[in-house]
Amino acid sequence: MFGFIKTLRARVAGAITGLTLGLAASGASALTINFDQYITGTNLGQTTLATLTATQNGNNVDMVFTNTSIVGGSGAFDTALQMMYNGSTAGISVLWTGGVQVSSFTLGGGIGPYNPWxxxxxxxxxxxxxxxxxxxxxxxxxxTLVGAQLSNLFFGSGSGSNPSAMIHVQGLTGGGSTKYGPSPVPVPAAGVLLIGALGGLGLAARRRRAA
Structure with missing residues (x-):
């Protein structure tokens, strides 16, 4: 009985270690973010106005930001991507690598609400x-966000009282502008499987002890 439980615990510990390391390596290395959460301005409903792919590349984060806000009209254009950072921003800079050129980058500031970013x-x-x-x-x-860590970005919800990021879209049909945040980053599918597996192992152990 006790030998079985000891072996089971060892296997659970090994599974946790292996899957946790795998999640850390895969889940934190790349993200795709949809900006579809209304914050303020013209409310266009829950629709994706922009997408952002972010990939950890050594000590930098490579990003590709795409304007998809056709729902706001063909003349809609993005003017700002503002992000909270859960760590020191000292030394972080931006290197434009392609597409539409970044006009400026600042540490702190931005437009409201939730200013400063x-x-x-x-x-x-x-x-x-x-x-x-x-x-x-x-x-x-x-x-590229030079000197940044992806794990320090997009750690909260896209709306509510503490959004982790916000975009500003201008040139909407009929005039006006809007500000949208990102969908909460989902738990990787492997994380759901891990939770289910641990629950099943725990149930098996309880049943074995009861027997």
Whole structure:
């Protein structure tokens, strides 16, 4: 009896260690974020206005931000991506790598609500003489957060009293602008399987002791 329980505990511990390390390696290395949570401004409903892919690359985070806000009209353009950072921002910078060029980056500041934000990426608001300066519908901007950790980003919900990030979209049909946050980052499927497996092992142990 006790030998079985001891063996079972050892196997559970090994499973936890292996799966936890696997989740840490895969779940934290890359994320795809949908900005579909209304915060303030013109309410376009729960619709994806932008997507962001973020990948840990050594001590940097590579990002590709895409404007998908066709629901706001073909003239809608993104002007800001503002993020909270759960750690020190000292030394973090932005390196533009492709697509629509980043116009500026600041540590702190940004537009409200929930101002100040820790990391603020801006794109041009004017298209005088060169419409490509704006981040228009269907266009993307690729950049790297140098010196950042993905695990310190997107740690909360996209709405409510403490959103982890917010985008600003201007040029909506009929005028006006809106601000949207990201969907909460889901628990990886492997994490759900881990929880279920541990529950099953625990139940088996209780049944064995009862017998």
């Amino acid at each position: 820790d990391l603020v990426v801006n794109w041009a608001t004017s298209n005088k003489g060169n419409g490509a300066l704006r981040l228009n519908v269907g266009e993307s901007s690729a950049f």
